[in-house]
Amino acid sequence: MSHSHPKAAKEFLRDEPRVDWHDKALWHARVKRDDATSGIPEWEDLRQAASNIKRNVLANLDTYLEQFESNAKANGINVHWAETGAEHNEIVFSILKEKNARRLVKSKSMLTEECGLNPYLEKNGIDVTDTDLGERIVQLANEPPSHIVMPAIHKKKEEIDDLFHEKLGTERRGGDPDYLTQEARKHLRTRFLRADAALTGVNFAVAETGGFVVCTNEGNADMGVNFTTLHIASMGIEKIIPRQSDLGVFLRILARSATGQPITVYSSHFKRPVQGGEMHIVIVDNGRSAQLGRADFRGSLHCIRCGACMNTCPVYRRSGGYSYDTSVPGPIGSILKPGMDLNRYSSLPFASSLCGSCSDVCPVKIDIDEQLYKWRQIVTKKIRPPVYKKMIMKSGGLSLADPGKFDMRIKWALKISGMLPSFIRRLFNTWERGRKWPEIPNETFKDWYRKNR
Amino acid sequence: MSREKILDTIRKNKPSVTVDPPSLPLRVKAYQPEKTIAEFEKNLRAVGGIILYMEDFKMENVADNPKLVFSLNEGISKGNLDIENARTEDLEKLDVAILNATVGVAENGALWVPEENMGRRLIPFITKDLILTIRKDLIVDTMHDAYDKLADSDTSYGVFISGPSKTADIEQALVIGAQGHLRLYVIIEQAKTQP
Numbered sequence: 001m002s003h004s005h006p007k008a009a010k011e012f013l014r015d016e017p018r019v020d021w022h023d024k025a026l027w028h029a030r031v032k033r034d035d036a037t038s039g040i041p042e043w044e045d046l047r048q049a050a051s052n053i054k055r056n057v058l059a060n061l062d063t064y065l066e067q068f069e070s071n072a073k074a075n076g077i078n079v080h081w082a083e084t085g086a087e088h089n090e091i092v093f094s095i096l097k098e099k100n101a102r103r104l105v106k107s108k109s110m111l112t113e114e115c116g117l118n119p120y121l122e123k124n125g126i127d128v129t130d131t132d133l134g135e136r137i138v139q140l141a142n143e144p145p146s147h148i149v150m151p152a153i154h155k156k157k158e159e160i161d162d163l164f165h166e167k168l169g170t171e172r173r174g175g176d177p178d179y180l181t182q183e184a185r186k187h188l189r190t191r192f193l194r195a196d197a198a199l200t201g202v203n204f205a206v207a208e209t210g211g212f213v214v215c216t217n218e219g220n221a222d223m224g225v226n227f228t229t230l231h232i233a234s235m236g237i238e239k240i241i242p243r244q245s246d247l248g249v250f251l252r253i254l255a256r257s258a259t260g261q262p263i264t265v266y267s268s269h270f271k272r273p274v275q276g277g278e279m280h281i282v283i284v285d286n287g288r289s290a291q292l293g294r295a296d297f298r299g300s301l302h303c304i305r306c307g308a309c310m311n312t313c314p315v316y317r318r319s320g321g322y323s324y325d326t327s328v329p330g331p332i333g334s335i336l337k338p339g340m341d342l343n344r345y346s347s348l349p350f351a352s353s354l355c356g357s358c359s360d361v362c363p364v365k366i367d368i369d370e371q372l373y374k375w376r377q378i379v380t381k382k383i384r385p386p387v388y389k390k391m392i393m394k395s396g397g398l399s400l401a402d403p404g405k406f407d408m409r410i411k412w413a414l415k416i417s418g419m420l421p422s423f424i425r426r427l428f429n430t431w432e433r434g435r436k437w438p439e440i441p442n443e444t445f446k447d448w449y450r451k452n453r
Numbered sequence: 454m455s456r457e458k459i460l461d462t463i464r465k466n467k468p469s470v471t472v473d474p475p476s477l478p479l480r481v482k483a484y485q486p487e488k489t490i491a492e493f494e495k496n497l498r499a500v501g502g503i504i505l506y507m508e509d510f511k512m513e514n515v516a517d518n519p520k521l522v523f524s525l526n527e528g529i530s531k532g533n534l535d536i537e538n539a540r541t542e543d544l545e546k547l548d549v550a551i552l553n554a555t556v557g558v559a560e561n562g563a564l565w566v567p568e569e570n571m572g573r574r575l576i577p578f579i580t581k582d583l584i585l586t587i588r589k590d591l592i593v594d595t596m597h598d599a600y601d602k603l604a605d606s607d608t609s610y611g612v613f614i615s616g617p618s619k620t621a622d623i624e625q626a627l628v629i630g631a632q633g634h635l636r637l638y639v640i641i642e643q644a645k646t647q648p
Contacts, residue, residue: 025624025625028625029625042479045479046479048475049475049477049479052472052473052474052475053474053475055468055471055472056471056472056473056474058467058468059467059468059469059470059471059472060467060471061463061467062460062463062464062467065459065460065463066460075609081454081455081456081459082455083455083458083459087455131632132622133620133622133623133631133632134620134622137622137623150621150622150625151622152622152623153625155623155624156624157623157624157626160623175623175624177623177624177626177628178628180623181620181622181623181628181630181631182630184632185630185631185632188632189545189632193541193542193545217618217619217620217631218618218619218620218631218632218633219578219618219631219632219633219634220631220632220633222574222575222577222578222612222633223575223578223579223632223633225574226573226574226575226578226579227541227575237459237463242474243474243477244600244603244604245477245597245600245601245604246474246477247596247600248477248595248596248597248599248600249475249477249479249596249597251596251613252560252595252596252597259621261500261561261615262496262499262500262560262561262562262563262615263558263561263563263596263613263615264615265500265614265615265616265617265618265619265633266578266612266613266614266615266618266633267563267612267613267615268610268611268612269608269610269611269612269613270610271607271608271609271610272609272610273609274574274609274610283459285455285459285462289459289462289463289466290462290466292462292463292466292467292468293462293465293466295468298468
């Protein structure tokens with residue numbers, strides 16, 4: 001089944017005040033990002049450095065992964081490889097099963113969303129608790145995250161008030177964020193205390209040390225990992241960086257781009273398991289090595305998942321994360337997903353005004369807008385466009401190739417369009433569905449010019 | 454085997470041209486201790502940290518009658534947590550933890566705490582109030598400088614901590630005190646005098 005971004009966005013757009021609210025909430029994050037980055041005079045140098053490190057990584061990905069693996073093993077970490085999301089899920093489950101671990105606490109990992117880990121584990125009898133507040137909110141609401149950094153950005157505080165009242169038995173206080181956060185803290189403590197295992201994502205894995213870094217604000221990742229003795233970390237193959245000193249570049253740009261903080265509250269560096277504990281890393285491909293082979297699109301693998309491109313995108317802000325039907329929505333999701341399933345995600349490269357703001361804010365300098373444009377060309381060639389679009393393009397092409405035909409058709413178009421009532425025009429002209437039809441002049445510019453020169 | 458399959462595909466698909474990674478650290482300005490410390494204090498306050506001075510430190514200014522205190526800095530407090538025998542459930546009741554950071558970063562107020570300075574890995578996160586000490590001469594300008602200092606460190610687990618735990622997951626309203634430590638106090642100590 002192919003997914004249609006315009007159709008899904010239409011659902012979101014039904015509630016106009018909510019769209020305005022969502023738009024402003026995301027723009028707020030963009031403004032914070034601007035404030036944080038404008039204070040760094042060497043910001044552009046940092047972006048270039050980050051981009052060069054990532055380019056170096058992609059050209060040496062195999063050797064860095066092998067280096068990371070051997071160093072991690074020497075550090076006492078178990079390393080697993082998963083070609084697909086399904087294999088990743090099976091590996092995680094087998095680790096849990098072997099240790100007889102039934103209750104898992106998770107910190108935020110977009111990769112596990114991509115792999116569909118939660119439903120798989122739950123089907124197999126594992127009790128899974130997402131411990132990031134935003135993720136816990138959407139988990140309790142039985143929804144996926146709508147943003148990679150702020151998973152519950154689409155929810156109003158009153159809705160969270162209702163949700164917590166129903167699921168956690170909190171008092172109704174109109175959605176006071178302080179109260180709800182304190183209640184979530186208490187609730188999640190009970191989950192940490194009884195947990196058998198913890199799963200985290202990975203922000204950066206360092207080839208030369210075999211260690212990895214997890215960045216969080218709430219403290220839930222370290223809380224989960226250190227309450228238990230079994231730590232599983234899931235990472236995509238592109239999370240590798242060569243040197244520990246490269247972290248200096250990435251930790252400077254990540255939080256500033258994501259939330260406008262100078263750095264996340266916790267930047268945790270894991271190198272060896274705790275004494276008596278166990279640490280596992282699952283390295284996941286799931287289509288990434290194929291994307292590496294597409295010269296025009298491999299740059300998308302630079303992504304460090306900061307979300308800045310979403311916060312700035314005029315389309316994302318007004319269509320919401322769910323309209324993309326992907327674990328990573330927004331502009332970056334729209335260049336990652338067509339590589340995984342072109343048929344299903346063929347509408348995503350068109351969910352953009354090509355304004356280029358995403359590329360401007362991207363801290364690792366991905367040319368997102370250009371990749372969107374290139375995907376459009378592939379989609380148009382490989383996927384059959386709607387018949388009407390094909391006809392319009394064909395007839396448009398004929399008109400533009402012949403000045404005589406062009407003049408004649410323009411004259412007829414002016415006459416006919418003025419005669420048709422707007423509801424008829426809108427059947428053919430999608431542009432007019434959200435806009436006012438302009439006043440149509442009686443003559444073309446060419447005719448006017450002939451008379452008046 | 455998935456490992457071979459993944460690595461083979463990467464070898465086949467990776468770009469043939471490579472760029473050298475940049476030489477690091479990116480240096481922006483010369484180190485001026487007084488400016489660096491002022492910048493550290495400013496940014497630490499901006500992320501919600503509270504600065505205390507050793508000379509006029511009083512425990513009651515941090516926590517009202519704390520029952521359970523863990524300290525790795527005897528100059529400040531001896532503490533009363535029996536770390537050897539404490540269970541996780543006991544740590545849950547920890548009111549104050551006093552730990553020594555080994556690097557401070559001016560640009561973001563972050564402080565590096567290696568595992569050796571935690572007592573237990575859970576301590577800096579589970580305590581309600583966290584007090585970190587940092588020696589003036591261990592405060593550097595940027596994260597590049599911080600990793601320079603950590604180049605030879607081989608700690609199994611270490612954390613940069615910048616301010617108290619926080620969240621903005623509910624309508625982007627900033628809430629200080631999420632799941633980790635609720636407050637962060639930082640005591641800036643004088644640099645060691647040269648012998």
